Ligand SMILES: Nc1ncnc2c1ncn2[C@@H]1O[C@H](COP(=O)(O)OP(=O)(O)OP(=O)(O)O)[C@@H](O)[C@H]1O
């Protein structure tokens with residue numbers, strides 16, 4: 078493993094208690110993702126893909142082991158620090174877009190900037206730039222209900238990148254889209270990786286989607302199995 | 309955009325629900341505003357009463373008369389600096405429904421003792437003392453009927469009648485006076501007791517009550533005791549008390565307004581608290597996923613808590629603000645027609661201030677549970693499985 082890894086998991090264990098049963102998802106997971114990588118994570122349902130993303134994003138905590146991202150050990154951070162760290166370091170894209178229905182596209186994209194010290198004018202400039210990147214500059218004033226699924230997902234991507242995070246975590250970002258929209262989104266993620274240098278970790282069920290990534294990790298029974306893919 | 313915009317957008321995302329909540333809050337605050345205005349107006353008399361003014365009434369109750377001879381006897385009590393007397397006239401103008409406060413008084417001493425409340429100038433004093441049928445009219449009352457100095461008007465009594473059987477006395481307006489304090493009102497008139505007493509068919513040589521000033525409030529108790537002792541076991545026993553206590557006793561006849569206000573307003577607010585509180589809990593629960601998303605974006609628990617509290621506060625301030633404005637409009641429209649019974653009916657700064665306090669309390673109370681739920685929400689739980 079190389080030392081310049083942006084993401085490093087060492088000996089991570091995670092389980093859940095469901096009623097009387099304790100189920101273990103991972104027992105001793107090691108993973109290193111270098112900066113600038115684009116990783117697809119595949120695996121059967123229930124194998125722990127979303128749980129892995131939650132751990133990487135500081136949404137959930139490991140039971141054992143250490144998680145270090147961009148030089149910060151996040152497994153021991155307090156809730157407040159974790160919030161601030163997440164706002165600065167991570168961009169999330171979900172399967173169901175998760176936009177605020179009462180806010181316009183531009184306002185949705187602006188949300189993460191409310192946590193920064195940027196003034197109104199700078200915020201508007203950042204929002205415009207992010208919408209430009211996802212090709213929705215002309216939809217700034219539209220509400221989510223006025224947009225297609227693919228367009229909503231692009232707004233969600235703009236929201237994920239607007240505060241310029243290093244790491245994008247995407248949980249089945251094309252799971253709810255038709256082939257055409259899915260390809261647009263995937264191409265966009267690929268260009269964010271290639272052109273803007275974002276490190277991307279994407280969970281997907283779709284082998285076609287995984288081909289956009291530089292490599293694919295298969296998660297099954299608590300272990301990774303790696304396949305390099307020629308793009 | 310800022311948190312304020314976010315809060316407002318959240319509140320009004322379901323317009324009908326927001327409007328219904330605002331209307332229910334508004335009604336509670338309108339009720340509060342109107343009742344509080346009545347309560348303050350009723351109590352205003354007590355607040356302005358002077359500490360060193362004592363009132364002597366018949367011990368049976370204050371509607372029973374006292375003999376005029378008490379005036380000189382009380383004036384001679386040590387510690388009494390000034391004393392005067394008055395008689396309730398039971399007045400109306402032209403029609404019994406035009407109820408008018410008229411008091412028959414001894415001119416010189418009455419004006420002296422009430423000089424701190426009302427601005428009687430030297431000329432009107434002099435004319436009142438000289439004119440047996442003279443009357444001094446408060447500015448408000450004069451304005452109500454368009455009376456001016458020099459007018460001769462008939463003033464009728466629903467209690468007394470003249471020896472010739474008439475219920476009406478003709479008086480000449482010799483002065484119109486203003487007030488010295490904002491809390492008192494000038495919706496009444498003074499006529500002369502000697503003119504009234506000589507012409508009435510019954511009750512001759514009696515008075516309604518005496519007002520006296522002592523040398524200092526410190527000796528009030530002693531003076532009161534001396535006076536009441538002096539007339540003990542006589543046919544007309546007296547009860548002497550401060551003007552404040554007297555006004556309070558008078559108000560007690562109108563029922564315990566303050567208690568009614570508290571009960572009605574309390575009931576209204578408990579209802580609102582439950583309705584709005586419950587609605588907000590549900591409204592925020594519907595947004596569980598969105599709150600989880602906000603937290604994912606890096607919003608802290610405290611920030612989310614503030615957003616929810618901000619929303620319930622905004623709701624309470626909008627509803628309460630409109631409600632108080634409506635209360636102000638209602639009291640303003642009733643002010644003139646009720647000024648005889650409840651002078652100075654208004655939603656004043658004191659009421660507005662307590663209303664704002666209530667709004668903040670209501671906003672915080674209704675937001676407490678949903679804000680706490682939002683604060684505690686774990687992202688993974690909020691996003692649901694899958
Ligand atoms: N908060 C939780 N409480 C209890 N069990 C949980 C919780 N989160 C996840 N699990 C369990 O952990 C296992 C892994 O869940 P996870 O969502 O990570 O799977 P996944 O690989 O993302 O599956 P899918 O492909 O269906 O999205 C599942 O058995 C799930 O039921």
Ligand SMILES: [Mg+2]
Pocket residue numbers: 126127128248694
């Ligand atoms: Mg999943």
